[in-house]
Amino acid sequence: MTNASAAGTTTLKPLRPGMFVLPDRLDAPARLLGGRCRACGEMFFPKRAYCAGCTSGDQEDVQFGDAGVIETFTVVYQQPPGSAMVPPYAIVRVKLDDGPNVQTVAANCDPAKIRIGDRVELIVHKVMDDAAGNTIVSFMAQPAKRA
């Protein structure tokens, strides 16, 4: 981690723009930028131009809250090609309290202790450093600190 990002300056760069509100420090709550279909109410992350269910193009932008529950999970032990993750790491499918299911990796916890039904919160966590010294971040799930 660079001193700049540890100090919470603007060297955080999203892995992909437009996925979440970029905070000014690492491990801050992640507010995902998704979509809601005005025609049928279905919610999506990432957002879509047309509803996957009813095909309507009438979509509105939505910010989802960071709280959810683990629907299912697995721990990956083999390095997948092209990935910055170092095994073993956990993939979790999280049902957001006010949004759809999202899939991400678990952070700040022991992957072996993850269980279906655990409460989690989404945070903006470091993925890797890029060549220019920026901290590349994305949304990840950590055990909920709030009750």
Next chain:
Amino acid sequence: MREVVVLGAGLHRFGRFPDKSLQDLGREAISNALSDSGVPFKDIEVAYVGRVLAGMGAGLSVVSEMGQTGIPVINIEMACGSSTSAFREAYLQVAHGVYDTALVVGFEKMQRGMLQISEQASYQTVMGLAVMPASYALQTQRYMADYGATPEMFAQVSVKSHRNGAMNPNAQYQKEVTLEEVMAARMIADPITLLECSPTTDGASAVVICAAEKAAKYSARRSMTVAGWATGSGKHEPKGGGDGDAETNTGEVERLVKIAYERAGVGPKDVDVTQVHDAFAPGEVFTIEGLGLVGKGEGARAVWDGRTEITGDIPVNTDGGLLSRGHPIGATGAAMVTEIFRQLTGEAGPRQVKGGKAKVGLLHNAGIGGVNILVFTN
């Protein structure tokens, strides 16, 4: 629509053949299928080719090895379901009277290691989320929590598949494994171990189909009828069900198999032998439920109790499946058709189910591009 029959099928053995070209693999599979069918290549009116990783125009470069007769050669890509898509397109053309004969071909040469299934720079790839065994593992963990199944029950799929593969001279792996060996193998995505993952494979497969009314002119010893089909791409499941892709979407299998059963005029109780897409061992458990062969939540127990063995009441993947026969992605679908053909014509030898009296064969081939269901009768 006209009745369409399969007259012959053939493979190049599945395995690793670094010294052989795609043309070498394809030529042998096509030649075996043609001689099995009694149809000479000069009578083939169109070829549909399932392939994924080869470069542009690969279908023609392989099919033309058999002769340059000027027929259309159509390349089809639907990931791991490519050559059942090729089969369906060929079938529909013959059924609608456009052609009387058609050749279906699948081939692939693959590198070792995990497939990269998403674009190189996608956030899913970088975050380690685009991992095929993990897609199955996520579903498996949920299944174990919902139904009380154990990792051993899923591992038993691999034990059964390897036992069948040991009786298949065309399989990549022809060696039995024990439950202890499957459980002790290197963990890939919990609870899926290395021996519960299909390998990467080189291989080729070919099938010859013909309008039933034209089949008499060939010296075919036997045939099976294409009785039903259905294809889909993973219908959106509302309220958060949309995470699973088409390959692991059991709801999509349920939706499609109803269509295929209706077209064929059969139901799950009529099925004598089944091929399912077990890219990873849990695939067999989920799919036999999706196909209605067992009830929801009963699949793992059915495997554990031996019901999907060759000697069981719902034999599945009698040739070793993807786990043991191997999974050269473009060639897998037509190899599934080949095994159903052997079973329904009573030519499956030591792998034969139901004393050679099998009447209805069911096939499920899926990829990240969609799902194909086929029903055959004899």
